[in-house]
Amino acid sequence: MTEKEKLKAYLQYKGISKNRFYTETGFSVGFLDSGRSLGADKVRIIINKFPDLSLEWLIMDEGEMIIEPRPEGVAYDMRPNISHLEEPESPYYVPTRIYTPAAGAADPTRRIPLYDFEAAAGLAPVFDGRTAPTGYLAIPELPRCDGAVKMRGDSMYPLLKAGDIVIYKQVHDCTNIIWGEMYLVSFSYDDEEYTTVKYLNRIEEKPDFARLVSYNAHHAPIEIPLTAIRALAIVKASVRFNTMG
Structure with missing residues (x-):
């Protein structure tokens, strides 16, 4: 069959x-x-x-x-x-x-796979299903999501900090971008590959470009062509650990 x-x-x-x-x-x-x-x-x-x-x-x-x-x-x-x-x-x-799960445990429909995108050398191997999760999150009443990764860097600080877990829903087509929302994005820029979390803003005078904006004011916005985006996911939620144990 x-x-x-x-x-x-x-x-x-x-x-x-x-x-x-x-x-x-x-x-x-x-x-x-x-x-x-x-x-x-x-x-x-x-x-x-x-x-x-x-x-x-x-x-x-x-x-x-x-x-x-x-x-x-x-x-x-x-x-x-x-x-x-x-x-x-x-x-x-x-x-x-x-x-x-036992009775009273979190809803199994909300088990979200957690990936190490750095070990996978980017988001694309994670998104195409060739990378195994390192664990799972169980969060009740969470909107439909595809996975989660740990935050790196401080571009979204203090909204997000290094070590926070961002939970995402993959976006398959740049025409489906909701401008002004926060995204997990892999892109090519100046012959280098980058993966980051940014707000994606529309550029009215450049409809084929996107402006990547950080929450941290010390990081300047950058503009990239939509064709430079290799993998894209909207951030649906985040998890922060406030203690070490």
């Missing part, structure tokens, strides 16, 4: 209608009936929304369709199985076991 055929088999087994699936995931009507594969971004959303669906079965055709509930008092090995990432054609991260 194709990935979408297996997904439809899961929905039928669980008694979940297509309309409910589209409502839960936010996917467009007809998604289940077009094409064969799901794509890394869609898989991440599906597994977060339906945590008892086995990712190994869905993508790699291994194991059973349904993940068994976690027995009381039993801890599973949550270390990621990343051996498959050596194969460049595989864009998926496959955990050894999906964790089913």
Whole structure:
């Protein structure tokens, strides 16, 4: 079976209608009936929304369709199985076991993967699904997000400081930029690659450019062509640790 055929088999087994699936995931009507594969971004959303669906079965055709509930008092090995990432054609991260939280724990649909974008050499390897998360955040009532990274530098200080975690939603097209909002952006500038958090402002006289503005007044704004942007995500939330332990 194709990935979408297996997904439809899961929905039928669980008694979940297509309309409910589209409502839960936010996917467009007809998604289940077009094409064969799901794509890394869609898989991440599906597994977060339906945590008892086995990712190994869905993508790699291994194991059973349904993940068994976690027995009381039993801890599973949550270390990621990343051996498959050596194969460049595989864009998926496959955990050894999906964790089913105990009653009263944070909503599992809000488990946000945390990435080390410096170790991944930029945002693009993170966004295309070839980098395994270093951990997860569980935050209830959080808007739909794709991931989180740790802040570097002081360009947004004191609003954000080094070590803060920024939680983002990937933007696939620069035409969807909401001007004036805060973004995580990777771009080329003067033959160098940069990754930073900035406000993106429109330049009326240069519609094909964006002005990157810091919160810290010591950092001057810079203007870049939209074509220089390599990866882009809107910042939806941030987390700050105020103690060391």
